[in-house]
Amino acid sequence: xxxxxxxGVTFPLHVETGKRYLVDAxxxxxxxxxDTAWSLLVQLTREQADQYLEDRCxxxxxxxxxxxxxxxxxNNPPKNAYGDGPFTTQGDFGTPNERYFAHVDYVANRAAEKxxxxxxxxxxxxxxxxxxxxxxxxNGTTKLTRYGEYLGNRYRGFANILWVSGxxxxxxxxxxxxxxxxxANGIRGTDSAKLQTFHTGRF
Numbered sequence: 001x002x003x004x005x006x007x008g009v010t011f012p013l014h015v016e017t018g019k020r021y022l023v024d025a026x027x028x029x030x031x032x033x034x035d036t037a038w039s040l041l042v043q044l045t046r047e048q049a050d051q052y053l054e055d056r057c058x059x060x061x062x063x064x065x066x067x068x069x070x071x072x073x074x075n076n077p078p079k080n081a082y083g084d085g086p087f088t089t090q091g092d093f094g095t096p097n098e099r100y101f102a103h104v105d106y107v108a109n110r111a112a113e114k115x116x117x118x119x120x121x122x123x124x125x126x127x128x129x130x131x132x133x134x135x136x137x138x139n140g141t142t143k144l145t146r147y148g149e150y151l152g153n154r155y156r157g158f159a160n161i162l163w164v165s166g167x168x169x170x171x172x173x174x175x176x177x178x179x180x181x182x183x184a185n186g187i188r189g190t191d192s193a194k195l196q197t198f199h200t201g202r203f
Contacts, residue, residue, distance in 0.1 A: 009062070009115045011159035013195060022195075025159075034063035034119065041104050042070040042080040049107050053114050063117040065199075067167065068104065068151075072130040091135045093123075093147040101154060112160040121199065122151055122183050124167035131167055133176065141182040148186020156191040163187055163194055169201040 010025040022030040035056050044052060056064065069086050070077045079085045084100040087093065111118045123144075124131045136144060155161050165184050171177040184196055 009117075011112065011117075012193065013117065013162065015195070030062065030117070032063045032117070033061050034065055034117075035061050036065045038065070038067045038124070039070050039074045040064065040066045041068060041107055042074045042077060045081045046103070046106055048081075050110055053107075053110055053116060057114040057116060061116065063119055063162075064111060065119045065121075065164065067121045067124040069121075069123055069132055071124070071126070071132055091138065092143075093135070093139045094143045096147070096150055105154075105158075108155070108158050108161060112158065115160075117160050117162055118158075119162045119164050119197075121164045121167045122148065122187070125169050125171070125180070127168035127201065131169075133169075133179075136179040137176070139179075141178050144179055144182035145186040145189075148183040148188075149190045150186075151183075152187040152190030152194070155194075161194060163196040164199050165196065166199045168199065170198075 009028070009030060013022045013024055013030050016023050022032065024030050037052070040049060040052065053064070075081075076083070078090075080100060080103055082099070082103065084097055084103065086097055086100045088095040088097050108118050108120075123136055125133045125136075139147075151163075163184070165180050171180055187194065187196065
């Protein structure tokens with residue numbers, strides 16, 4: 001196990017029976033003092049991400065909420081600052097782009113070095129037609145399960161990641177719920193140790 005970062009937290013986090021808070025690997029309570037940087041993984045270069053993470057660490061933040069896939073709020077969505085999209089075939093969850101996810105790897109590693117929890121939404125649903133829900137419908141549960149398995153396998157070794165399904169809304173039908181569950185179950189099937197939660201709409 002690597003030495004703990006300057007913040008003192010030792011990842012991974014877990015939930016202990018009878019407790020209503022997160023605990024790190026050393027048994028210390030972990031306070032989620034989070035910043036929401038949905039577009040961090042696509043809008044910023046590596047150097048800019050380093051600067052941002054260092055600033056948030058210095059200000060006492062412990063967690064950053066990000067969207068793994070961005071559809072709207074960036075200069076060139078869904079492509080990152082280097083022009084790499086998340087999928088080699090646009091909108092096809094079965095074609096993950098190595099170059100895109102290598103950049104995600106870099107940011108996740110840098111966050112871990114600074115003791116920051118990366119709360120990552122695997123496919124942001126959206127609040128106003130600004131998410132990936134329609135693409136998820138087009139892909140279907142089988143392909144989304146495989147996408148979840150890809151994420152679970154790829155990020156199994158990243159102890160500072162907590163998966164956050166949804167994104168500003170709850171599924172409005174059982175078929176949409178099945179799409180969200182497919183990704184979550186795919187992750188769980190390949191990395192059962194990772195904590196998962198849900199980010200819903202205001203109601």
